[in-house]
Amino acid sequence: MNNSPFPLGDLVLPCLDEARALPWVLERVPPGWRALVVDNGSTDGSAAVAERHGARVVHEPRRGFGAACHAGLLAAEAPLVAFCDCDATLDPADLPRVAEPVRAGAADLVLARRLPASRGAWPLHARVGNAALARMVRSRTGVRLRDLGPMRVARRTALLGLGLTDRRSGYPLQMVVRAADAGWRIAETETRYLPRAEGSASKVTGTWRGTWQAVRDMRAVLR
Structure with a gap:
């Protein structure tokens, strides 16, 4: 992974018990990007694994996906900031392509649409919730x-400058809504969505309950 003192971008990786997935994820971080693993109270040694693989570790004791993401944003120093799950479902090697419209000034925010790489990579309940x-x-x-x-x-x-305040599952949605309200140019590209690393379970979309909680948080943001 890249350890340049002057990276093009910081990659925020919110992390809760992802010790098994982290080695693959961190090995895939492309040159020009620095990994910021935000440990959100892991009990499986995730922080130590991240440090061994050269990542900068940020500790966020307040539980919540948004809390972890925002702690990473506050710790970032590079011109560009990327966010990515660290359960090995997304390949950080795609970052240069995803980031290029922002780097080139053609877009202000780019989101990578997930394309399941295999059957079962993206559970039905998660896809239904996301579509809604x-x-x-x-x-x-x-x-x-x-x-x-x-x-x-x-x-x-x-x-x-968006002043994001959600610290739960609504954080990603609040980012899009506030960016749209601010007149940002929002673009969408694609990325493969891979099966989760063995032993890794989504804290948000891995179960119907998790998906429902995420949808409820995000609907609150829209209201």
Whole structure:
């Protein structure tokens, strides 16, 4: 992974018990990007694994996906900031392509639409919930997205200017809504969505209950 003192971008990886997935994820971080693993109270040694693989570790004791993401944003220093799940479902090697429209000034926020690489990679309940939220976003903002992609890139200073406040599952949606309200150019590209690493379970979409909680959090943001 890249350890340049002057990276093009910081990759925020919110992490809760992902010790098995982290080695593969960190090995795939492309040159020009620095990994910021935000440990959100892991009990499986995730932080130590991340440090051994050269990542910068940020500790966020307050539980919540949004809390972890925002702690990473506050710790970031590079011009670009990317967000990505660290359960090995998304390949960080795709970052240069996803980030290029932002780097080139053609877009302000790019989200990578997930394309399942195999049957079962993306559970039905998660896809249904995501599709419903995408329709709500279109109705609320006019932005036509097919996926609220967890891999996304924007400029650090602009993201800080959005004043994001959600610290739960609604954080990614609040980012899109506030960016749209601010007149940002929001673009969508694609990325493969892989089966989760063995022993890794999604804290948000791995179960019907988790999906429902995420949808409820995000609907609250839209309201």
